[in-house]
Amino acid sequence: SPPGSDLQAWLAPRRSALDAFLQARLAQVWAPGFAEPLRYPVFAGGKRVRPALCFAAYDALAKAPDVPARAPDVPAPVLPAAAAVELVHSYSLVHDDLPAMDDDDERRGQPTVHVRFGEAVAILVGDALLTEAFAVLAASELSAEQRVAQIAALAGASGHLGMVGGQVADIAGDDADLECLTRLHRAKTGALITASCTLGGIAAGAGAQALAALEAYGQAVGLAFQLADDVLDAAEDAGEGGPPSFVRLLGLDATRARAAALADEAIEAAQALPRPGALVALARFSVERSV
Numbered sequence: 220s221p222p223g224s225d226l227q228a229w230l231a232p233r234r235s236a237l238d239a240f241l242q243a244r245l246a247q248v249w250a251p252g253f254a255e256p257l258r259y260p261v262f263a264g265g266k267r268v269r270p271a272l273c274f275a276a277y278d279a280l281a282k283a284p285d286v287p288a289r290a291p292d293v294p295a296p297v298l299p300a301a302a303a304v305e306l307v308h309s310y311s312l313v314h315d316d317l318p319a320m321d322d323d324d325e326r327r328g329q330p331t332v333h334v335r336f337g338e339a340v341a342i343l344v345g346d347a348l349l350t351e352a353f354a355v356l357a358a359s360e361l362s363a364e365q366r367v368a369q370i371a372a373l374a375g376a377s378g379h380l381g382m383v384g385g386q387v388a389d390i391a392g393d394d395a396d397l398e399c400l401t402r403l404h405r406a407k408t409g410a411l412i413t414a415s416c417t418l419g420g421i422a423a424g425a426g427a428q429a430l431a432a433l434e435a436y437g438q439a440v441g442l443a444f445q446l447a448d449d450v451l452d453a454a455e456d457a458g459e460g461g462p463p464s465f466v467r468l469l470g471l472d473a474t475r476a477r478a479a480a481l482a483d484e485a486i487e488a489a490q491a492l493p494r495p496g497a498l499v500a501l502a503r504f505s506v507e508r509s510v
Contacts, residue, residue: 226500233274233301234267236293240302244355256336256344260309264327268501269308269415270301272440275497276419276433279489299359300369300418303352307377308411310348313341315386349377356418365421372417381410394463401442408448409441416440416498428491435488436498443481444505446474451508478506 241261248254277297316323316331317338324334333341356369375381385407394400416437420430449456449464453471456464465474485502489495 226497226504229497229500230267230271230274233271233293236298237267237270237301237305238262240298241305244302244351253340253343253347256332256340257347259335260313260326260332260344261306261348263329265305265309267305268444268505269304269411271501272412272415272437272498273297273301273304273419273422275501276416276425276436277423278497279433279492279494280420280423280425280429296359296361297419297422299355299361300422301415303355303369303373304411304415304418306348306352306355307373307382310345310352311377311382311386311411313345313348317341320386320390352377361422365424368421369418372414372421376410376414381406381414382408385410397465397468400463400465400468404445405438405442408445409438412441412444413437432488432491436485436502439481439485439488440502440505443478443485443502446478446481447506447508450474450478475506482506 242258245254245258245261248257274293274297277294277300281294281296312326313332315321316326317333323331325331329335331341332344336344352373353370356366356373359366359369361369377383379387385403385405388394388399388403389407394403413434414437416433417430420433425433446465449466450471452464453466456462456466461467465477469477482502482505485505486495486499489498489502492498
């Protein structure tokens with residue numbers, strides 16, 4: 220498992236394997252003109268943070284290979300879970316960018332899906348990516364019990380009790396105080412991040428104790444990630460017209476301190492697992508990143 224400095228070296232082969240897996244899943248598109256818009260948001264240069272957490276959770280529990288002389292292959296049992304969380308994340312961004320939601324014209328320096336391909340196509344792209352996530356989990360080589368557990372965890376995190384609920388609260392403006400803003404982001408951002416850890420653990424055959432540790436880790440990292448985002452966006456969001464944020468409510472220094480404390484909390488939870496190195500590195504990355 221990697222220390223922080225080796226995080227990119229650890230992630231590179233996993234990201235390549237994930238991209239190949241996703242390319243294969245999205246290769247057969249019969250609807251006229253739909254192939255390009257369907258793949259466009261998935262391969263638009265995302266950081267792949269949620270799949271990375273999925274891989275890291277798996278690595279924290281799965282038996283290490285007995286061949287230290289060569290780099291181990293990316294473990295096949297966890298690839299569908301990593302792909303599924305990225306598909307859900309990609310769908311959520313496509314729908315968040317729509318005129319009826321955040322009305323964004325650009326993401327990662329490129330036109331958003333509805334700007335490039337039209338609003339109706341963008342809605343259908345999001346629908347297709349969300350649905351495909353569950354098809355991927357259902358078709359994996361894990362046991363039926365593991366697949367059902369993964370599907371239940373991802374559905375719970377994605378729906379009205381998780382990410383969608385957080386987006387509804389965001390639209391409704393339920394973010395006036397610290398408690399409301401924290402609840403909103405634990406759902407909107409944190410739920411899928413926590414599920415990424417849970418799905419990786421399930422793929423590795425985690426028991427109840429290990430899953431509880433992964434859930435505690437995921438919840439802490441999910442909120443830390445959002446706090447760090449608010450720090451990065453502080454200058455852009457300043458002023459009366461800017462969105463509610465932790466920086467606006469707490470101030471810059473207190474937001475940074477809270478993010479760092481949550482990262483420490485996540486690292487402590489990860490230490491209960493056999494090989495927590497990648498999880499520890501990702502917890503640090505979540506608050507130290509510059510993008």
